[in-house]
Amino acid sequence: MTLIGDGARLVDVVSGRVLGHDDLVVEVARVAEGLAALPEGVLFARSSIDLSSLLHYLGAFEGGRAVALIDPALNTESLGSLVARFRPGAVLTAPEGEPPPGYRAKDGHWVRAEAEGVRPHPDLALLLTTSGSTGAPHFARLSRRAMLANAHAIAEVLGIGPDDAAPTNLPPHYSYGLSVLNSHLARGATIVIEPSGISGRTFWDAVSRCGCTSLAGVPYHYEVLRRRGFDPADYPRLRRLTQAGGKLRPELVTEFDAKMRAAGGGLYVMYGQTEAAPRMATMPAELLAHKPASVGPAVPGGEFTVRHNDGTETTHPKITGEIIYRGPNVMMGYAEDAAGLALGDELGGVLPTGDLGYLDEDGFLFVTGRLKRIGTVFGNRISLDDLEQAARATGLGIDIVAAVPAGDKVVLFAEDVGPDVCKDASRALADRLHLHASGFDVRPVDEVPLLASGKIDYQALMERI
Template identity: 70%
Template sequence: MNLVGAGARLVDVAGGRTLAGDELTAEIERAAGDLAELPSGVLFARMSLDLASVLRYLGAFEAARAVALIDPALDPDVLAGLITRFRPAAVLAAPEAEPPAGYTASDGHWVRAEAEGVTPHPELAVLLPTSGSTGNPKLVRLSRHGLLSNADAIAEVLRIDAGEVAPTCLPLHYSYGLSVLNSHLLRGATVVIEASGVLGRGFWSAVQEHGITSLSGVPYHYEMLRRLKFDPAKYPTLRTLTQAGGKLRDELIAEFNDKMLAVGGRMYVMYGQTEASPRMTTVPAERLAEKLGSAGPALPGGKFVVRRDDGAETTHPKIVGEVLYRGPNVMMGYADDEAGLAAGDECGGTLATGDLGYLDEEGYLYVTGRLKRIGKVFGNRVSLDDLEHAVRVAEVGIDVVAAVSAGDKVVLFAELPEGEGAKAICKDAARALSARLHLHTSGFDVRPIDTVPLLASGKIDYRSLEGRV
């Protein structure tokens, strides 16, 4: 199975250029040839929403070069740490700065001077960092087969065909954005490369000019579209909405579903994780209204079971436990450093999601909470422990802080004396997190608290704090 199907097109809005047929094939092969000449090892590709980034990714896939997709706004210290640990063959579209020791600048890239490096496993295709932009991220190892099987399953359930026209309205280093690209190219559809996103004016001009047929968003996008009084009747070609990246409020799902049904359109709600390449479910559009709150059944080829507290696995309805997913799209495992790139499949097709949930009588999944301390900010997974550390080292005057997840944002309780000074410090902390993760300050609700509650063990009583959100 090839990633780019017959008839696929790339429309570059900024450059006013369309690539299709032999011309698209030639550009991908040219990119593949350039990457094949680089030293051995993984490639780091800083993925902007532009044609060059898309071609580098497709070229790496064609050349069977394992590539880590990197946020171009990643904190320089975090990027430097990743380079030290993984010794990439090159950093493509490198920052405008001096290359690190052992690398030379060449045509906008940093290329490793030493030719020898760890050769990644032959099945390894894409690596994506965990834990947002904080801390010491691991890389999720995704196989070629896993990515292709997931793209095929998504295309099947979303009914993607060659007539679809999808925009790059999500970052390409984000697994959801990458899956939109993969699933459309696989079926020979058109991808419109447009960088402003669904909240930018340029996006809506592109919808009309290029006949865009679908829009993909995380909960934050739908909250904003509601405020902007989004009306699909204004855009006759736009007839499909998809939502993932966190749980959207049921009332908003119902509202947008009604809007789409009124114009003969459809809405899909999905659930996934980067570790699943990345989608695991889709609620069929025709069942969405009656299955509000559900993440849907497993994608074709996948299966869910629930692991009870005693370790037993069950598919019995209404039994709550940790959600386990099995399917061909499950990651090969994590890599902590360069040596881990050569490892084979360590998961055996099973992913412990870390989510709590249950199945109904029809096998539809309902997610009820998290086992681990991972939150989401506008669809971006972040480590709550890393956020606490980031606040403490931000030098804003906060030493004791506790972070808890609150839907599509994070609430951080900062131990501070009450008063106007405390409010100002909390605002400074939110701004510091926003600057570090490149996410809007509204995703970080920092609140003063007299004393952070502790358990008898001396650990923070997070459950008590969750009750205050």
């Protein structure tokens, strides 16, 4: 089955080029033919928000060539380390400078000198890094079946059709951004390629001019939209906002839900992980006001259970434990090096998410935290996600905050506040949790660092401690 549904098209705002369905199919086939001539093995594609990057991805997918989408901001040393571990047939759109040992520069790429390499498993279509903000990168191995299953499941629950259009404010190497691309193209919709992001005037001009009907964002994007005074009524065709990539503050859920309903549209709160290609749950917009803290039921074809400490699983309501997901969109497993690329499906459609949560009596999921996002304050284990939420709830004007563990205390970086507010926040958190204020080191920061996906770069913050 193809990823390019009947009527799908790409609109490149920068060049003004429009690829209608037939032209898109021809162009993707041309790119696929060029990729097929490269040495065997996985391909690395440094993927920006531009037409060339999307064509490389689509050419690889449609041509049956396994591809890893790489953040172009990854430094040369880290990229070289990945190349050494996985020995790709080529690095597409390679950075300037000398290629690593065993590779030669050709047509803007690094091409491996040896023709033979590790042949990926025939089901393997895509590799995406999953370390996110907290560790060294490794790859989730996603099959063609998993990606197509999730694209169509998301298109079904959101009602995506040929008259829809979505902008590329999330990068394609980020699973949520790629999911927007896949779910729209699979149903014959339009992708508007505009790289400046939601803070750029040209982005919003493109949203208006191209008649975009949906916009995706992580929590940070919604904080920015709130500051900008975003009003969906200014964009009459924009009828759908989607949110994933972390928990959105309850007051923002309420605010954007009300704004979208007033404009005749809806806010869809979603839950996913790269390992699930990536989306697992969607909260129906019409029910959001009744269950604002929920991420909704599983997507079509999926199922949630909750695992207890003793290893048993249940769907009984209100019992908290690790969230387990089952569905056709679950990855095949992880790859740590080239040998891992040849492996088959190791998970059988079952994904322990590492998230904590519970189901209600209607089967709607409530995510309450991460198993591994834990800090220790004087020997007391504290959810760092809950601590960030508590800092926002102090009433001190802290909107954007990131918490990281630091030995027997927690450091919280608060954006756009002064030292006095930070001191007050430390005391407020201490009072709330009945611990000494020295356990909560709240520090002012001009900007909380972000990954290209818009998620907080916790690793960069830990390096500041």
